[in-house]
Amino acid sequence: xxxxxxxxxxxxxxYHPVGESELTALEDFKGFxxxxxxxxxxxxxxxxxxxxxxxxxxxxxxxxxxxxxDVIGIEKFYGGDLDGYGLLSVANSTFCESxxxxxxxxxxxxGGSQFxxxxxxxxxxxxxxxxxxxWPDPDDYLDEGLEVPDDWQYRNLTLVAESFTDFLNxxxxxxxxxx
Numbered sequence: 001x002x003x004x005x006x007x008x009x010x011x012x013x014x015y016h017p018v019g020e021s022e023l024t025a026l027e028d029f030k031g032f033x034x035x036x037x038x039x040x041x042x043x044x045x046x047x048x049x050x051x052x053x054x055x056x057x058x059x060x061x062x063x064x065x066x067x068x069x070d071v072i073g074i075e076k077f078y079g080g081d082l083d084g085y086g087l088l089s090v091a092n093s094t095f096c097e098s099x100x101x102x103x104x105x106x107x108x109x110x111g112g113s114q115f116x117x118x119x120x121x122x123x124x125x126x127x128x129x130x131x132x133x134x135w136p137d138p139d140d141y142l143d144e145g146l147e148v149p150d151d152w153q154y155r156n157l158t159l160v161a162e163s164f165t166d167f168l169n170x171x172x173x174x175x176x177x178x179x
Contacts, residue, residue, distance in 0.1 A: 001168045007050045016079040017046035018087050026088045032102060032119035038164040042087065042106070046079020053174045056115075056167065058129060058160040066113065066131045071172060072160070074115070077107045098136045100153045103128070106164075116157075117164060127161040 010016075018026075023043060027033055034042075055071035062072050078087040090096075091104040095114075099105070102120040109115065112132035118124050134156040138148040149155070161167035 006054050006171055007052055009051055011047040011049050015045045016082055017044055018042045018080045022088050030119055035125050035164055038117055049076045055172050056170045057172055060159045063131045065133050072129055073110050075108045075110050099130055125163040127167040128157040129160050131156055
């Protein structure tokens with residue numbers, strides 16, 4: 001995939017890649033190694049986006065409460081620490097508690113939704129879409145007098161790609177503006 005043909009560009013006037021010490025800290029924090037294709041990407045580019053907007057055509061259909069289209073928009077990829085906010089900080093965010101433990105957010109969609117990457121277990125290498133609109137919380141089940149299901153962290157995920165490379169290969173230009 002030639003990302004430049006899709007308008008790939010840095011955020012904040014230059015790429016802010018994730019440095020080796022931050023990558024190691026992230027792997028130590030999560031207890032899993034990053035997939036080599038993603039590790040290479042984020043250590044080269046980091047904070048990045050597309051102009052015009054770009055979408056990903058996911059393996060599974062996007063959630064109906066998120067979009068009525070067959071693609072999901074990408075806002076930005078996370079990168080190195082900038083003013084205390086980088087990939088490691090995002091992976092340690094409160095909302096990550098509602099994601100499977102062997103995953104990390106790697107990019108955002110619009111409205112707070114996330115693209116997350118599997119680092120191990122049954123999620124290894126897979127890229128999922130996590131919808132902010134369906135943010136799962138075990139208390140929601142308990143408040144309704146229901147038992148919290150074992151798979152509660154998966155009930156809000158849509159399989160997007162089988163690997164990070166597959167994710168990049170599924171990117172499509174914005175159809176609305178003729179690009």
